[in-house]
Amino acid sequence: MSKKVIIHEKSDLCKGRLRSVHDTLDLLSGKWKISIISSLSFNGKRRFMELQRDVEGIGAKMLSKELKELEINELVIRTVYDTKPVTVEYALTSYGKTLQSVIHEMSKWGAQHRKRIVKQAHDKSKAA
Amino acid sequence: MSKKVIIHEKSDLCKGRLRSVHDTLDLLSGKWKISIISSLSFNGKRRFMELQRDVEGIGAKMLSKELKELEINELVIRTVYDTKPVTVEYALTSYGKTLQSVIHEMSKWGAQHRKRIVKQAHDKSKAA
DNA sequence: GAAAGTACTTTCCAAAAAGAAAGTGCTTTC
DNA sequence: GAAAGCACTTTCTTTTTGGAAAGTACTTTC
Numbered sequence: 424m425s426k427k428v429i430i431h432e433k434s435d436l437c438k439g440r441l442r443s444v445h446d447t448l449d450l451l452s453g454k455w456k457i458s459i460i461s462s463l464s465f466n467g468k469r470r471f472m473e474l475q476r477d478v479e480g481i482g483a484k485m486l487s488k489e490l491k492e493l494e495i496n497e498l499v500i501r502t503v504y505d506t507k508p509v510t511v512e513y514a515l516t517s518y519g520k521t522l523q524s525v526i527h528e529m530s531k532w533g534a535q536h537r538k539r540i541v542k543q544a545h546d547k548s549k550a551a
Numbered sequence: 552m553s554k555k556v557i558i559h560e561k562s563d564l565c566k567g568r569l570r571s572v573h574d575t576l577d578l579l580s581g582k583w584k585i586s587i588i589s590s591l592s593f594n595g596k597r598r599f600m601e602l603q604r605d606v607e608g609i610g611a612k613m614l615s616k617e618l619k620e621l622e623i624n625e626l627v628i629r630t631v632y633d634t635k636p637v638t639v640e641y642a643l644t645s646y647g648k649t650l651q652s653v654i655h656e657m658s659k660w661g662a663q664h665r666k667r668i669v670k671q672a673h674d675k676s677k678a679a
Numbered sequence: 680g681a682a683a684g685t686a687c688t689t690t691c692c693a694a695a696a697a698g699a700a701a702g703t704g705c706t707t708t709c
Numbered sequence: 710g711a712a713a714g715c716a717c718t719t720t721c722t723t724t725t726t727g728g729a730a731a732g733t734a735c736t737t738t739c
Contacts, residue, residue, distance in 0.1 A: 437593065443661030444585050444654055450664070452580055454727085457572050465565065471686055482728055487687060497667075508685055508735050518667075521660070526572055528656040532649070533571030536578070539625075539646075582697085599716050610698060615717060636705050636715055 447525060450496055455481050455489045460515065460522070463499065468514045498522065575653060578624055583609050583617045588643065588650070591627065596642045626650065 451457060455478060462477040463469055469477065475486055490513060493499040498519035504510040579585060583606060590605040591597055597605070603614055618641060621627040626647035632638040 439662070440658045441586060441589050443658040443665065444589075445661070446665055447657040447661035448576075448579060448585065451576060457576065458569060461569050461572075472684080480728095482730095483687065484689085484729090485727070496664075508737090511686065525656045525660045528653045529575040530568045530571040532653045533573070533575035534567070536624075537571065537574055600714080610700095611717065612699090612719085613697070616697095636707090639716065 450492075450498070451522075451525075453489060453492075455485055456493065457526070459486075459489055459493065460498070460519065460526070463513060463515045464520070464523070468512045470513070471511055474513065493519075578626075579650075579653075581617060581620075583613055584621065585654070587614070587617055587621065588626070588647065588654070591641060591643045592648070592651070596640045598641070599639055602641065621647070 458478045458481075459474060462474060466473075466477070471483075471486065471490075474490075475481060475483065478486065481489075490499060490501065494501055497516055499513055500516050502512045502514070504512070586606045586609075587602060590602060594601075594605070599611075599614065599618075602618075603609060603611065606614065609617075618627060618629065622629055625644055627641055628644050630640045630642070632640070
């Protein structure tokens with residue numbers, strides 16, 4: 424159950440930073456993780472089906488796989504309630520919330536990049 | 552030549568942030584981009600073969616593909632010198648350098664995450 | 680008692696990504 | 710003139726990823 428914690432191996436001094444960036448990147452990559460984290464961060468606790476409805480387009484298999492990976496990395500906790508039938512709730516851990524600074528930086532850069540690309544496209548169409 | 556600028560479509564208000572994060576993530580994803588950026592950031596200008604030696608394991612096809620994507624997104628400039636045979640140099644653009652804040656956040660988080668995971672593994676082996 | 684809902688897992692398949700190897704065209708070095 | 714270096718591209722094969730559909734098991738509602 425613990426092999427999905429991807430950690431990159433390299434020896435050099437300067438390569439430590441590279442490895443760290445890759446570790447973070449791998450944790451967030453895949454089409455769905457950011458959307459899942461975002462829903463959890465916005466809504467607090469969420470059940471499987473709720474998440475599936477939040478994250479449009481995701482199938483049960485993918486959702487279950489992504490949640491497992493997030494759980495292994497301790498970003499998300501899964502709580503099972505002994506009701507009939509069982510209720511399962513997912514939530515960000517407080518550790519998961521520490522990712523928010525990273526996500527915020529990415530969001531800021533991404534927003535500004537989009538503006539740049541759109542402006543560029545606009546300028547090009549003018550030139551023609 | 553300009554279709555590789557990946558921009559996600561979604562309508563909602565809150566989804567704008569999601570889209571921005573995905574834009575950034577897509578730009579940096581793939582096994583090699585971060586390593587290429589890192590070599591360029593450390594060494595300044597670099598030629599194709601130098602990069603291939605810097606980034607261990609990368610093949611010519613991948614290197615050329617990744618460089619093209621970075622170029623399209625204006626993170627890297629490619630300069631051809633009219634020597635015989637031609638000399639080609641790659642370098643980060645000043646815009647490319649603006650990514651450094653994002654990369655730095657990822658690096659910080661990744662380093663601390665690794666510590667956490669290693670400590671956890673250590674604690675577990677003790678308990679056994 | 681049939682349908683629908685929750686929480687998944689399993690199987691099967693198609694598409695995409697990645698790597699290995701060879702090829703191109705030109706030049707300098709031995 | 711053979712070999713090797715630069716900067717790639719092309720082709721072919723393998724691996725990985727992702728999705729659709731069905732299945733499991735249990736329960737509440739009509």
